[in-house]
Amino acid sequence: MASPAIALAFLPLLLTLLIRYRFYFVLFYRAVLLRVWRDCRTGLSREERCFQYVLTNATPGDPESILDGFDSWCTKKEFISHIGPKKGKILDRLLSEHSPLTVLELGAHCGYSTVRIARALPLGARLFSVEMDQKNAAIAEKVIRLAGFDEALVELIVCPSDEVIPRLRADFDLEKLDFVFMDHWKKCYLPDLQMLEGSGLLGKGSMILADNVLFPGAPNFLRYIRRCGLYEWRVHRATLEYSKGIRDGMAELVYQGTK
């Protein structure tokens, strides 16, 4: 007799939690449960499913239609953590304001942000995109070439960031990085930033844009940039890609070094 009464007593609390955290429940459903179910049903990864959709719906050589294909899939079908159209517009604006000639991207995944960056670069620019997962990189490579970008503009480096950063100067003939987009595992943001500082590739005015610093979050990275005194910085507040109601942000850093 006691259990229905206990259940009733907890009902308001349960409802409050459900309402307060509804966006996180939706994200968990879309990013985890739906993904596992579709992986089993199709025998494909979510990246492969997404790529198949883009391939059938986008126009080769047209980066806009490729980005639209990704956005449409990720909004209507499955969550994939591309930067997405809303935060993507902040990235677009910063690129058009700074016209960087040498760009490093950490975490290409399926190549969505790679295409987004490449299409905004001035003539003669080079984009080095780093992705450590072989399967993701294989999709990214196809997406980049489908968008019409050749290897002179976009070079995909299949390697963990901490192995490639120390080799950038010698192996890729780089003197200075004008723009770095960080969107790989959040625990790598701080060590990779410090490795970039040590490499001498950051010069006065080099910009670093780091995605998802509020969700999933990169607290050590934010603490460091607040204290180190090497950067002018701000956080662009936004919502998580392809989600409503989950607060996220991108950190924009401008290196104040002397080079």
Ligand SMILES: C[S@@+](CC[C@H](N)C(=O)[O-])C[C@H]1O[C@@H](n2cnc3c(N)ncnc32)[C@H](O)[C@@H]1O
């Ligand atoms: C959030 S996804 C990147 C999304 C992509 N930037 C976009 O907006 O379309 C993160 C990717 O970073 C890759 N990654 C994570 N840590 C890495 C590292 N240390 N070095 C290279 N790639 C890494 C993962 O394999 C994954 O594909």
Ligand SMILES: [Mg+2]
């Ligand atoms: Mg991201």
